Amino acid sequence: MLVHETEPYNAEPPPGALLAQLTPLDTFYGRNHGPIPRIDPARWRLRVDGLVDHALELSIDELRRRFPERKLVATLQCAGNRRADLMEFRDIPGQVPWGPAATSTACWSGVRLADVLASAGLRREAAHIAFTGTDVSQQTDPPAPFGGSVPAAKALSDEVLLAWAMNDEPLPAAHGAPLRVVVPGWIGARSVKWLQRITARTEPSDNYFQTEYSILPPEADPRTAAPGDGITLGPIALHCAILQPDRDARLPAGPTEVTGYALAGEDRTVARVDVSPDNGGSWTHADLDAPENPWTWQHWRTTLTLPAGETELLARAWDSTGAVEPESPATVWNPRGYANNSWAGLHVTCHT
Ligand SMILES: Nc1nc2c(c(=O)[nH]1)N[C@H]1C(S)=C(S)[C@@H](COP(=O)(O)O)O[C@H]1N2
Numbered sequence: 001m002l003v004h005e006t007e008p009y010n011a012e013p014p015p016g017a018l019l020a021q022l023t024p025l026d027t028f029y030g031r032n033h034g035p036i037p038r039i040d041p042a043r044w045r046l047r048v049d050g051l052v053d054h055a056l057e058l059s060i061d062e063l064r065r066r067f068p069e070r071k072l073v074a075t076l077q078c079a080g081n082r083r084a085d086l087m088e089f090r091d092i093p094g095q096v097p098w099g100p101a102a103t104s105t106a107c108w109s110g111v112r113l114a115d116v117l118a119s120a121g122l123r124r125e126a127a128h129i130a131f132t133g134t135d136v137s138q139q140t141d142p143p144a145p146f147g148g149s150v151p152a153a154k155a156l157s158d159e160v161l162l163a164w165a166m167n168d169e170p171l172p173a174a175h176g177a178p179l180r181v182v183v184p185g186w187i188g189a190r191s192v193k194w195l196q197r198i199t200a201r202t203e204p205s206d207n208y209f210q211t212e213y214s215i216l217p218p219e220a221d222p223r224t225a226a227p228g229d230g231i232t233l234g235p236i237a238l239h240c241a242i243l244q245p246d247r248d249a250r251l252p253a254g255p256t257e258v259t260g261y262a263l264a265g266e267d268r269t270v271a272r273v274d275v276s277p278d279n280g281g282s283w284t285h286a287d288l289d290a291p292e293n294p295w296t297w298q299h300w301r302t303t304l305t306l307p308a309g310e311t312e313l314l315a316r317a318w319d320s321t322g323a324v325e326p327e328s329p330a331t332v333w334n335p336r337g338y339a340n341n342s343w344a345g346l347h348v349t350c351h352t
Pocket residue numbers: 028029030031032033034076077078079132133134135146147174175176187188189190191192193194
């Protein structure tokens with residue numbers, strides 16, 4: 001793993017680890033805002049409260065007994081994925097310089113959030129469902145648990161899970177044991193780990209991280225920005241990255257296999273990926289995997305004939321609505337460095 005920080009632990013795998021459809025647990029990226037809590041599952045209870053007819057307190061056994069188990073393959077992606085490319089355009093102090101691997105895919109097992117909310121008697125006025133974790137982040141003043149919310153319409157959709165297993169193994173402590181939220185198609189920050197409380201509200205969560213995950217205008221100062229100054233992030237932006245060859249590789253000129261992943265976010269799918277061997281001089285369409293479901297990345301591959309000398313490979317994705325990614329990090333640069341979905345570029349040198 002490429003460890004960006006040890007406290008809190010923030011690490012991404014080498015890009016090649018993302019070539020498999022499901023990411024093994026030991027190479028699944030880790031994104032934390034505080035120390036990883038160790039929770040005794042026997043004493044742990046989930047509280048469901050706020051705008052519900054009857055508040056609930058549920059143990060893991062009760063969750064398993066009362067609700068049908070559901071499994072779903074879904075990609076998690078940090079809103080900071082590919083921030084390093086934004087930083088090359090203009091520095092972003094104090095933020096993790098994520099490469100293209102702050103994203104991973106697992107088969108999640110758990111129960112539908114909708115089933116739990118129905119059993120609590122969700123009231124009609126509930127417009128947002130807020131999640132609170134157990135970990136305490138020193139990033140806020142005073143230190144507070146990590147949290148966030150999604151609108152009720154998303155929370156009630158079939159794909160949103162409260163998960164206790166990944167790839168048929170018990171959820172590891174680093175990924176939120178005993179229970180985490182999985183909000184497929186939305187930025188990773190809404191998939192709250194070490195879940196302890198679900199609150200139905202009229203307004204979005206007032207947790208610091210709900211609005212921290214927002215796109216500020218380029219001229220804003222993140223230290224003095226008010227919560228309402230930015231565009232609060234929700235659904236993932238259409239996204240594409242190159243996994244092979246390695247960045248700055250030295251290769252023989254000629255045919256070279258180029259592979260990567262693309263993810264459309266929310267309920268869209270990736271429809272086409274274009275790849276260029278010569279910094280946009282010419283383009284070919286990559287072979288693109290059919291979508292497993294809208295919540296999961298699609299891998300793509302093509303063989304390019306690379307010229308001798310230095311060259312910049314490019315890749316860009318189109319989604320099922322016909323939208324295409326923006327060309328350069330300069331267009332999407334923002335002070336906290338979120339949602340960089342500009343064309344992927346990779347520098348390589350080829351010898352004859
Ligand atoms: N309680 C809690 N949940 C959290 C976080 C956190 O720091 N604390 N980080 C969030 C962010 S920003 C991301 S991208 C994902 C990362 O999940 P992972 O570490 O399992 O890959 O968890 C989200 N849930």
